[in-house]
Amino acid sequence: MRFVIVTGLSGAGKTQAIRNLEDLGYFCVDNLPPTLIPKFAEACFKTDGRIDKIALVIDIRGGKFFDHLFKSLNYLKNQGYKYEILFLDASDEVLIKRFKESRRKHPLSPDGRILKGIDLERKKLREVKDRADNIIDTSEFSTRQLREKITKIYSEEGQIETQLIITILSFGFKYGIPVDSDLVFDVRFLPNPYYIKELKHYSGNDETVKKYVMDFQVSKVFVEKLVDMLEFLIPNYIKEGKRQLIISVGCTGGRHRSVTISNVLYEALKLNGHKVNVEHRDIEEDINKGGKKL
Known part of the structure; x- marks a missing residue:
């Protein structure tokens, strides 16, 4: 079973990444509270291979629940469940531009400067980034380029689908x-x-x-x-x-x-x-x- 945890900076492309993984046949769950990861993993591993590719988006939208992430990851490791971490990153300038273009508020700075929220988020995610198996900087990526990168890393063949x-x-x-x-x-x-x-x-x-x-x-x-x-x-x-x-x-x-x-x-x-x-x-x-x- 391939078990992928998708995380990273808000605005760095996690939504697009999870859509790409879904296209590759992954069972995807967005914004699952980290405290539920162990139970979810156990349920998936007991399907006798019926579910063999899983992707979870875990990020700071989980609020206080996000602080339980490492406890859950340590549990998976101790139980012998293998997992991978995909971390999506981008430069501050690009993230600010994306937030302004979408007119979204940063989840860690809903009433303040976007840059302040980005700084706080980087600090919170520093440790999980250090533990990531794959880090993708999407600063210069188009939607198509990100899809190609995701496909190269996470498809079974490592090749982009040549048929539609x-x-x-x-x-x-x-x-x-x-x-x-x-x-x-x-x-x-x-x-x-x-x-x-x-x-x-x-x-x-x-x-x-x-x-x-x-x-x-x-x-x-x-x-x-x-x-x-x-x-x-x-x-x-x-x-x-x-x-x-x-x-x-x-x-x-x-x-x-x-x-x-x-x-x-x-x-x-x-x-x-x-x-x-x-x-x-x-x-x-x-x-x-x-x-x-x-």
Whole structure:
């Protein structure tokens, strides 16, 4: 089991660090009172490996409880529980700037100067910093750079995830654009099988509809250009730390053209080695509202 205690200066990036660890599969708890660490550790170690990666954020927000930290850490050591301490630090100038930009008050100086609170916090954290296994100074780090550092230290492979999860989602514009979309493409310019009597009651999942839509040159060119653009975008999204991409493809009712294009796009991206899923949000909507299904 990997048991990580995340601590450090307020404003140094602990919240971002715990989010990164959560993305790496860690069971994360923020602001756990140090007095509860022993009981929590015992419970986790008794899960027979079901919980094998844990991260706790412990900092001066715990008030008087924080003074019990070393007592709890000594207990873990005496019981043979292995743990690591990750300490997040930053320069006074950077911390002051971050507090002013966020308009937050420093927890140790809520009504006074931010610098005074930082000084007091440094004194309180001096000993835990000395015992830290990893110290990261985030003064010059962007969010992406901190994620890369956390991933390098705490992922099982020590490598940054090179794939993101892509979901291709077909929908009908008359039912609204999916609110979680990252990219939205309108395929209502393509020939519509709805107006073909023999195809109207089928969907883009049926070969006859797919063949009708994709037999048009405009459909083939559109998919080709779309795949080309996505192959340019995907590595750049990964570089900036994006973990999930929702590509929404819409037609009028979300049953024929959008379903066909989504399926074709799914096959193309899957063939290119991407981790991709396809969903059809509105494919049954017209049927549920009284249409005929074949």
